Structure formats: C-alpha cells, structure tokens
Amino acid sequence: MIKKLLFAIAFAFSFPIMDSAQTAGAEVEIEDDFEEDGDMIPAPDFTLKDLQGKDVSLTSFQGDWVILDFWGSWCKYCLLSFPNMKEAYAKYHPLGLEIIGIDCNESEEAWRQAVKALELPWVSLYNPGPKGGELAQIYQLQGYPTYVVINPEGYIYEYFLGETPEMYELLRAIYE
Numbered sequence: 001m002i003k004k005l006l007f008a009i010a011f012a013f014s015f016p017i018m019d020s021a022q023t024a025g026a027e028v029e030i031e032d033d034f035e036e037d038g039d040m041i042p043a044p045d046f047t048l049k050d051l052q053g054k055d056v057s058l059t060s061f062q063g064d065w066v067i068l069d070f071w072g073s074w075c076k077y078c079l080l081s082f083p084n085m086k087e088a089y090a091k092y093h094p095l096g097l098e099i100i101g102i103d104c105n106e107s108e109e110a111w112r113q114a115v116k117a118l119e120l121p122w123v124s125l126y127n128p129g130p131k132g133g134e135l136a137q138i139y140q141l142q143g144y145p146t147y148v149v150i151n152p153e154g155y156i157y158e159y160f161l162g163e164t165p166e167m168y169e170l171l172r173a174i175y176e
Contacts, residue, residue: 040155043068043148044138048102048125051115056125058100059154065174066098067167068139068148069122070132072105073114075144081163082118088171089122095175096152100125104132104144 043066047057058066069085071078089099099122103111108126115124127133132141139148147167149158160167 040151040157043150043154043156046135046138048127048135050123050125051112056100056123058150061098061100061150062154063152064096064098065092065152065157066100066150068146068150069099069101070104070127070136070139070141070146070148071101071144072103073110073118074106077163078145079118081145082120084163084168086121088168092171092175093122097171097175098123102127102135104136104141105130 043058045058047055050056058068071081073079085099089097093099101115101120101122101124103114103125104127106114108128111124111126127135129136135141139146143161145163147158147160148156149160149167149170151157158167158170
C-alpha cells in the first residue's frame, strides 16, 4: 500500500536535504509495509531546549495529538505557513492539539529573534547542528517545512513535506 503518510525511520539510509523551493507542496510517497501488518512506527523521542532553557521531551506530550513543525526563519515557505498554523493552533489547541516548532539550520540567537518577531504561540525548541542536526537524520527530513503528525499514543500518523491543505483537512477530520 502506497501512502504519503508514514516514512520509514527503519530504513538504513537517509535522504538528502532539499532546498525548500524544490519541495513546496510536494507529497512524499513511501511504501508502507508497516501498516499492512497493523504495526505503526513510534515517534523517536528527543529532548531539546525551549526559550527558557528548559529541557523538553517529546514523550511529555503523549496523550495529545502533536505536530512537529521543522522550520527555519531562513525558509520563506516556513514563514508563509505560519498564518495557517496559527489559525489551526488557535482552533484546535483547546481540544488537545500541541504544535512543537523545531528550529533548524540557524543560530540560537536567530531562532530566539524569529520566535519573538513571529509571535509563535506554541512550544518552540532549538535544534542545534548543521543540516537540521541529528533530528533531521532521525526524522529523515527532505525539505522545509516538514510536519510530522503524532497520535496520542506516540506513533507517527502522518508526514507532510511543505505547506499543504491535506494537513488542515486531517486536523478537521480529527477534531470536527
């Protein structure tokens, strides 16, 4: 079964990071042998620092639907996605949706300035390291923005590459 949804973390190879201009609106189609057997891929846990310097782990959000938003202030498609993301957050956060913005490919100071200037209301984490750091490899990022939707049990439910209406349709299906 082909799905644009789960990506296989179990694969032993990684994909190159593409420029965001190459990936805007792109769909990722990956052979999904896991779901046919009823198996789902657990979202790999991580711990990163928030704006206050506190450690935040993905597992602390178990029980909620979570969107991991891999972004950078240098990415124009990421910046263009924020109005829609803010609207979705305002609508669905009271119902249990958490968004975790994970900054990639820039300095901590640039991240802090961007979060403040953009007035991002959700959890914002700094992801150090070149090319998206270790998380880019673990989550096999292929471009920016990348959204990974995680279900309340902590399993990867959907993977979106670029700003796409399908993500907002999924949120409507979950919460409405």
